[in-house]
Every structure is written in structure tokens, then in C-alpha cells.
Amino acid sequence: MLLALLAIACVCAAADNYTDLKLNTTIDQRLHNRLSTFFDTNRTLDRRDLALLNRTAQTLGIKKEVVEKISDLIKNNGTVETGILSRLSEEAKGIVTALPYPTLPYKEEIGKDKLVPIDESPDYASSVVLASDLLSLTSAVASVQEKVCREQGYRFLDGLLLNKRWALRMFDASAKSPQGLLFGSSYHLGNFDECVAIDDSTDGGITVEGQYCLATIKWPKKHKAKKVRTGRGETLRWAVCVPSACSAKSVNSFVSSVLSHTVGNRTSVQVTERDCYSRTPLTVTSLDVGFLAVILFFAVILLFSTIYEFYKIKWGVNKTSVLHNLVVSFSVIHNVKKLISCKQNHTLGLECVTGIKTLAMVFIIAGHACLFIASGPVMDAEAWDRLVRHPADAFMLNNSLLVDTFLFLSAFLFCRLLLIELDKRKGRLNVIPILVFRYIRVTPAYIVVILFYMTWLPKIGEGPLWEDRMQLEQERCMTSWWANILYINNYVNTDHLCMFQSWYLSVDTQLFFVAPIFIFSLWRWRRVGPIFISISIIVSVIIPAVITYKNYLDPTLLFYAKEFTDIVSNFYFKTEYIKTHMKLTTYFMGLLTGYILHRIQEKDYKFSRIFKVFAWTTSIILGTVTTFSVSVFYQDWYEYNNIEAAAYISLHKVAWGIANGWLVTACATGSGGYLGKLLSWKFLVPLSRLTFCAYLVNGVVELYYVGQLRHPLHITFFTVVANAISHIILTFFLATLLCLSFESPIHGIEKILLRMFARPVLSDNAMRNQQDQISRNTSQRKLET
Structure with missing residues (x-):
């Protein structure tokens, strides 16, 4: 019934424009004859007629008000009163118009076309293509400026009325009336795969292919109220x-026009090129080819090195040389053995460090997974807000503390091992080779991942958010790759941070290069050195406190979903969180712990039982309070106080450093108990060797997850944990491939070169002589039994 309204609206719109046009040309005779036939026969328009008339309607500029005025003329299930139509017909004969009938390259085909029934639902078109939808879509298509896009839009509208399968799929793939808006559902993704699979090339003429666009619609704010961070x-x-x-600009115009017919012009629409995706032939750049060439080159080396070692093992050839060691460093057999080996160096009692590294990385990956899940498409936005307010879930929100744990361990190990080397060499140690080879060991695998971001990352999948996320990451890496490999990207080009997690590598590297100054002072001046590092800790506590107090910043990185849709664009993250001067405290605490443990083991000092109880009690209290106190800042009743924020940002790092310091010291001196045994569990050793590569590749897993997600996720504690576990497994799997291909071979070469140019090697195997074994606290034997 309502579809017949379109023909009447054509006539009325033309009549309404009579006064304004005042021209002496008559309406297209073919159109007039066709309308007269309808008027005289008093019948309902079929879809073939509407396929042409809907084009004429938009050309004549039908207005919604005109349609409303004549809606009462429709009677008897689609049949129009003959007298009224006759009068309208007579009036239409004298109507003049300057708008010619639109030229259709395929209009003859439409006239001959037969209505194609849909097997699954024959009445589908008549049930979904309502007059209101058709008129709004017609007007929206008419507003498109690009000629090709407009013509294909007309073809789409005609295809709807003719029950064309591809047109119905295009309409079906788009999001319809929103559901759950009041429930917090802000992602209405339609059907991505159905849309991009559309290819209408059967009728000849214009070929229409589907393009999926995800528009951003912003509702107007009624008034400036208190900032709300939830939802x-x-x-x-x-x-x-x-x-x-259709370009992004045309899609933006189309969506804006549709919304103006439904909710008015109060909304703003944004569609960028990254928001649209269509299946196109794969394009390969010279950089893509270069990256593949590098990968193939390493693959060939790995293959021949593996064959070489296999030959040596099979024929029992045990001859070794520097050249042999260099070749075997690339062998998959050699690197797999090295990776899965559970052997540890027991000379310093630092076996627990491997367990701490592994568990910290597992929870860091879980934290990243939670962040991307919460900020991606979800059905209930308030579900995440409920989770973060629950104190028991605070361990998921303190991801920054676990990153600080890695900084602590990095400083601790460097200080502990360098002090031993200074003792052995009586202070005559050239640290430049150590710094250079550290850069060589870390950078190659890092560069491989950066190059992957710059080349093939956007090409490995597709999804509603794929272009938006992956292309953005690629553009950032193309802009700032040089800052990454110079390890200054936490200060330079922070708006274009390549790899959101890469800031940690810059912080760690910068502190690693200045750490020898503090370590040497601790070794050279037994009294001044500890005072110097203590003053440095105090300064490191004051700096973030002053910055937080002065600028009214958050006490730490708070994971509100709507603020982390793009983590790099988060103000606190890019301006304060990733800065080295905000991370000094835990690093200096690690240096101090390394020095204290060195002196304890050097003097073979034994802790009293009372001291152990006090230390464990203090450590547990500080660690628990630091971990769970962050939930206070997420509560609805909490009101921001810059003094509290300043106190928290500084003191919680000191408390965490003390807790970690005692844990490492207790385990290294045989006072770790069952916790020490757990952290020294041999199963964790192989995983600890993958932590660096896992940190590098985790961003790929998270981006891939959110980019390919087809439907919003229902957030519960179970779904978050289940997804986090899958992300952990995938991350360590990819880390294994990266480790065997790049990190482990480079690490092996570094050891060989260090033995040649910087003996004794500063590594996990540095301490093997009897004197070092004696210097270790004898209470460690309790831990080993």
C-alpha cells in the first residue's frame, strides 16, 4: 500500500514546484503517459514501475511534508480513489519542470526485467523496504556528489524493488534499527562478510561491489556537565x-542525509577512508617485497644450519670451532634444545627470577587482552565498569605494576652481574662492549616486528574494525620507525607511537645505558654510593608526585573503556605514563636490591628468624595494598584529590619495589620457602626465555582480535578470562617462532662475540668458578633440597 504513495508523491511534488519553476516546457511525455495509465486503471503500482518512478521522485525533489499531505488519499489496500487521481492527472498535464528525466544506462533492462522471487523469503523485499526507508534512501543517494557513486546508488535502489539478490544482501548487511542503545551497546556492525562478498556482474553495464563502512555518529551534548569517564x-x-x-566523503554525506530524515540534523557523522573496506586485489610494495626477501634469507640460513647440525649429529662429528658455533647458532635443532632446556645457573641463587618474569609476562598479556576487549565492541558498556569497580578484579587493572616488575628485574640483574665483574677485574671494566652487544641482541627481533607492522600486518585479515586499526598502526610505524630503533619513541613522535607497548623498550634501554654510573659508584665508594642511590630514589619519588599534583593527573593509568579505544591517543598514556622520568623509582629500587644482595652474599650474611617474619609480613602487606588499592579510584563515590593522586603515584612504586626486593632477596638466600620453590619451578624456565619475544608480538595478537571481531562481545568475568587465556597461548606461540628465527640465533652470536672481545662474558653463565660458589649464602642449599 505504502509503495503506491511514491507515484502520487511524484505528481504532487511536481505540482508543488509549479509556481517556482515557471517554465514552459512540459513534463516528459513518457512519464506522463505512464502515470496516466496508472491513474485510469486504478491499480496498485508493481515493483517494475517503482524501479523507474523512485528515480523520478528523487529528481523532482519530493519532500516529506508533501507525502504526509496526501497520505490520507490511500485507500482500500493500495488502491487509489479514481476521482482524486484523475484530478491530479489533469493538474499534472500542465505542470512544467526544468528537471529532465534521468538517463539510465540500464533503464530498458529494468522495463523488461521480471520480478525475481527469493527462495528463502519471497516477501522479504516488501517487508523491509518500507516507503519511509525508500524515500530516505532515495533522498540520501540524490545528495551524493560523486556521479559514479550516485549511479550505483540508484542501481542499488532499483535492485531492491526488483528483488535482486545482491541489492537485498547489501541492504541486509547494513545495520538496522539499533538495539540496546540504552544498555550501552555502541557498536552496530551489521554483517561484514555478507557485504564485502557482494559482486553484481551478471546484468552487464555497471558492476556493483560491496563496500563495508563503519560510520561514527556523535550525539549532541545537551549541556556541559561533570566529566563522566564510565560507559x-x-x-x-x-x-x-x-x-x-563510493568514497568515504560520499558515504559520510549519505549517512548524514539518512539520519536527517529520521532523527534530524542534530547528529554529526564522521567516515574516513580507514572506516571503509572492500575486497580489492592485493597490492605489494617494494618494502613488502624487501621484507619477504629478508624473511626468506633467514629461512634459508635456518634450513642449511639445521641440515648442517643434523649431519654433525648423525655422523658423530664433534669438532668445534668459532665458525662451527656461528653456523650452529642458526640451527633450529640447537635453538629448540636451548629453548626447552630447564637447566639454570645455580651459582647466584637467582632461579626465582625466571618464575617472576614468566608470571609477570602472563599477567601483562592478560592485562593487554582485558584492555582491548573492554575498549572494543561490547554489548554492555557498563559491564566493564562493574568489573573495574570490584576490588577482587584489581589485579587485572594494575598492569603497570607488572611492567614495573620487569624494570626492577632488569636493573637488579644488571647491577648484580656487573658488580661481580667489577670485583673480578678490580674496577677495570669496559662497559661499552656490553652496551653495544645489548643493543645488538635486542634490536634485530624488534626490527623484524616493526617491519611486519609496516608491510604485511594490514594484509593478513579483514573485519569491521580492520582498516581502522591496522592501517593506523601501519601509518604510525611508517612515520616513527626510526624513533623506535633509536629507543627514544617515548619522547619523540608520541602521537605516532609505533607499537603501543614499545615504550617500555625505550625506557629500559635508556636506563640501561645510564645504570653503569650508579653501579660503579656503589662498587667504588661503599659509603657514598648507597647515599647517592638513596638520594636518586628520593628524587625519583618527588618528580612524578610534583607532576601529578601540578597538572591534576590520575594517580596511575586508569583503564576506562572509552578512553582507550585507541591507547596511543590517550592523553595520560602518551604525555606522562610512557616517560622515563615517571619510571625511575622501580629501576633505582632494583639497582639498590642488586647491591644489597651482592653485599649479603659477599659477607655470607644470615637473616634471623625474627627478621624473616618481619620482612615477609611487611612485603605481603605492601604488595597486597599496592595491588588492590587502585580499585578505590574507580568507585562512584570517590572524588578526585590531587594530593592523594600525587602520594599514590610515588609511594605505591616504592612499596612495590620493597615487596619485590625482599622476594628476590629471600629466594636468593634460601628464605623463599614454598613460594621460592614455585618460582624456581623448571617448567617456567622455557617460558621465561620467551618473555621478550612475547612482549614484542603481543600487539599483533591484540590488534588482530579487535580488528576481525564481527559481533560485540558480552562481557563477564568468564568471557574476559577465557579470551585472555587464548591471547596468552597465541602470544607465546608466535613468540616461539620469533625466538627460534631471530632472537635466539642473534643471542648465540652475541655470546660468541662477547667471549672474543669482552671476556669474561656478562651473561647468565658468567659465574662458574669456585670462588663465586663459596661467596653464595650457604642457606641456598635448603632451597635446593
Whole structure:
């Protein structure tokens, strides 16, 4: 019934424009004859007629008000009163218009076309293509400026009325009336795969292919109220399936026009090129080819090195040389043995460090997974807000503390091993080779991952958010790759941070290069050195406190979902969180712990039982309070106080450093008990060797997850944990491939070169002589039994 309204609206719109046009040309005779036939026969328009008339309607500029005025003329299930139509017909004969009938390259085909029934649902078109939808879509298509896009839009509308399968799929793939808006559902993704699979090339003429666009719709704010950090704000992501010829600008115009017919012009729409995706032939750049060439080159080396070692093992050839060691360093057999080996160096009692590293990395990956899950498409935005307010879930929110744990361990190990070397060499130690080879060991695998971001990352999948996330990451890496390999990207080009987690590598490297100054002072001046490092710790506590107090910053990185849709664009993350001067405290605490443990083992000092009880009690209290106190800042009743924020940002790092310091010291001196045994568990040793590579590749896993997600996720504690576990497994799997291919071979070469140019090697195997064994606290034997 309502579809017949379109023909009447054509006539009325033309009549309404009579006064304004005042021209002496008559309406296209073919159109007039066709309308007269309908008027005289008093019948309902079929879809073939509407396929042409809908084009004429938009050309004549039908207005919604005109349609409303004549809606009462429709009677008797689609049949129009003959007298009224006759009068309208007579009036239409004298109507003049300057708008010619639109030229259709395929209009003759439409006239001959037969209505194609849909097997699954014959009445589908008549049930979904309502007059209101058709008129709004027609007007929206007419507003498109690009000619090719507009013509394909007309073809889409005609295809709807003719029950064309591809047109119905294009309409079906777009998001319809939103569901759950009041529930916090802000992602309406339609059907991505159905849209991009559309390819209408059967009728000849114009070929229409599907293009999936995810528009950003922003609702107007009624008034400036108190900042609300929970929920998803006033933004809605809306999927629309359009012809591939349409640019982002045209899609923006189309969506804006549709919304103006439904909710008015109060909303703003944004569609960028990254928001649209269509299946196109794979394009390969010279950089892509170069990256593949590098990968193939390493693959060939790995293959021949593996064959070489296999030959040596099979024929029992045990002859070794520097050249042999260099070749075997690339062998998969050699590196797999090295990776899965559970052997540890027991000369210093630092076996627990491997367990701490492994567990810390597991929870860091879980924290990243939670962040991407919460900030991605979800059904209930408030579900995440409920989780973060629950004190028991605070361990998921303190991801920054676990990153600080790695900084602590990095400083601790460097200080402990360098002090031993200074003792052995009586202070005559050239640290430059150590710094250079450290850069060589870390950078190659890092560069491989960066190059992957710059080349093939956007090409490995597809999804509603794929272009938005992956192309953005690629652009950032193309802009700032040099800052990454110079390890200054936490201060330079922070708006274009390549790899959101790469800031840690810059912080660690910068502190690693200045750490020898503090370590040497601790070794050279037994009294001044500890005072110097203590003053440095105090300064490191004051700096973030002053910055936080002065700028009214958060006490730490707070994981509100709507603020981390793109973590790199988060103000606190890019301006304060990733800066080295905000991370000094835990690193200096690690240096101090390394020095204290060195003196304890050097003097073979034994702790009293009372001291152990006091130390464990203090450590547990500080660690627990530091971990769970962050939930206070997420509560609804909490009001921001810059003094509290300043106190927290500084003191919680000191408390965490003390807790970690005692844990490492207790385990190294045989006072770790069952916890020490757990952290020294041999199963954790292989995983600890993968922590660096896991940190590098975790961003790929997280980006891939959110980029390919087809439907919003229902957030519960179970779904978050289940997804986090899958992310952990995938991350360590990819880390294994990266480790065997790049990190482990480079590490092996570094050891060989260090033995040649910087003996004795500063590594996990540095201490093997009897004197070092004696210097270790004899209480460690209790831990080993």
C-alpha cells in the first residue's frame, strides 16, 4: 500500500514546484503517459514501475511534508480513489519542470526485467523496504556528489524493488534499527562478510561491489556537565553497506542525509577512508617485497644450519670451532634444545627470577587482552565498569605494576652481574662492549616486528574494525620507525607511537645505558654510593608526585573503556605514563636490591628468624595494598584529590619495589620457602626465555582480535578470562617462532662475540668458578633440597 504513495508523491511534488519553476516546457511525455495509465486503471503500482518512478521522485525533489499531505488519499489496500487521481492527472498535464528525466544506462533492462522471487523469503523485499526507508534512501543517494557513486546508488535502489539478490544482501548487511542503545551497546556492525562478498556482474553495464563502512555518529551534548569517564560516551559506530565506487566523503554525506530524515540534523557523522573496506586485489610494495626477501634469507640460513647440525649429529662429528658455533647458532635443532632446556645457573641463587618474569609476562598479556576487549565492541558498556569497580578484579587493572616488575628485574640483574665483574677485574671494566652487544641482541627481533607492522600486518585479515586499526598502526610505524630503533619513541613522535607497548623498550634501554654510573659508584665508594642511590630514589619519588599534583593527573593509568579505544591517543598514556622520568623509582629500587644482595652474599650474611617474619609480613602487606588499592579510584563515590593522586603515584612504586626486593632477596638466600620453590619451578624456565619475544608480538595478537571481531562481545568475568587465556597461548606461540628465527640465533652470536672481545662474558653463565660458589649464602642449599 505504502509503495503506491511514491507515484502520487511524484505528481504532487511536481505540482508543488509549479509556481517556482515557471517554465514552459512540459513534463516528459513518457512519464506522463505512464502515470496516466496508472491513474485510469486504478491499480496498485508493481515493483517494475517503482524501479523507474523512485528515480523520478528523487529528481523532482519530493519532500516529506508533501507525502504526509496526501497520505490520507490511500485507500482500500493500495488502491487509489479514481476521482482524486484523475484530478491530479489533469493538474499534472500542465505542470512544467526544468528537471529532465534521468538517463539510465540500464533503464530498458529494468522495463523488461521480471520480478525475481527469493527462495528463502519471497516477501522479504516488501517487508523491509518500507516507503519511509525508500524515500530516505532515495533522498540520501540524490545528495551524493560523486556521479559514479550516485549511479550505483540508484542501481542499488532499483535492485531492491526488483528483488535482486545482491541489492537485498547489501541492504541486509547494513545495520538496522539499533538495539540496546540504552544498555550501552555502541557498536552496530551489521554483517561484514555478507557485504564485502557482494559482486553484481551478471546484468552487464555497471558492476556493483560491496563496500563495508563503519560510520561514527556523535550525539549532541545537551549541556556541559561533570566529566563522566564510565560507559562509552555519546559515540555510536554504525555499519552501512554501500557500492565500492563510493568514497568515504560520499558515504559520510549519505549517512548524514539518512539520519536527517529520521532523527534530524542534530547528529554529526564522521567516515574516513580507514572506516571503509572492500575486497580489492592485493597490492605489494617494494618494502613488502624487501621484507619477504629478508624473511626468506633467514629461512634459508635456518634450513642449511639445521641440515648442517643434523649431519654433525648423525655422523658423530664433534669438532668445534668459532665458525662451527656461528653456523650452529642458526640451527633450529640447537635453538629448540636451548629453548626447552630447564637447566639454570645455580651459582647466584637467582632461579626465582625466571618464575617472576614468566608470571609477570602472563599477567601483562592478560592485562593487554582485558584492555582491548573492554575498549572494543561490547554489548554492555557498563559491564566493564562493574568489573573495574570490584576490588577482587584489581589485579587485572594494575598492569603497570607488572611492567614495573620487569624494570626492577632488569636493573637488579644488571647491577648484580656487573658488580661481580667489577670485583673480578678490580674496577677495570669496559662497559661499552656490553652496551653495544645489548643493543645488538635486542634490536634485530624488534626490527623484524616493526617491519611486519609496516608491510604485511594490514594484509593478513579483514573485519569491521580492520582498516581502522591496522592501517593506523601501519601509518604510525611508517612515520616513527626510526624513533623506535633509536629507543627514544617515548619522547619523540608520541602521537605516532609505533607499537603501543614499545615504550617500555625505550625506557629500559635508556636506563640501561645510564645504570653503569650508579653501579660503579656503589662498587667504588661503599659509603657514598648507597647515599647517592638513596638520594636518586628520593628524587625519583618527588618528580612524578610534583607532576601529578601540578597538572591534576590520575594517580596511575586508569583503564576506562572509552578512553582507550585507541591507547596511543590517550592523553595520560602518551604525555606522562610512557616517560622515563615517571619510571625511575622501580629501576633505582632494583639497582639498590642488586647491591644489597651482592653485599649479603659477599659477607655470607644470615637473616634471623625474627627478621624473616618481619620482612615477609611487611612485603605481603605492601604488595597486597599496592595491588588492590587502585580499585578505590574507580568507585562512584570517590572524588578526585590531587594530593592523594600525587602520594599514590610515588609511594605505591616504592612499596612495590620493597615487596619485590625482599622476594628476590629471600629466594636468593634460601628464605623463599614454598613460594621460592614455585618460582624456581623448571617448567617456567622455557617460558621465561620467551618473555621478550612475547612482549614484542603481543600487539599483533591484540590488534588482530579487535580488528576481525564481527559481533560485540558480552562481557563477564568468564568471557574476559577465557579470551585472555587464548591471547596468552597465541602470544607465546608466535613468540616461539620469533625466538627460534631471530632472537635466539642473534643471542648465540652475541655470546660468541662477547667471549672474543669482552671476556669474561656478562651473561647468565658468567659465574662458574669456585670462588663465586663459596661467596653464595650457604642457606641456598635448603632451597635446593
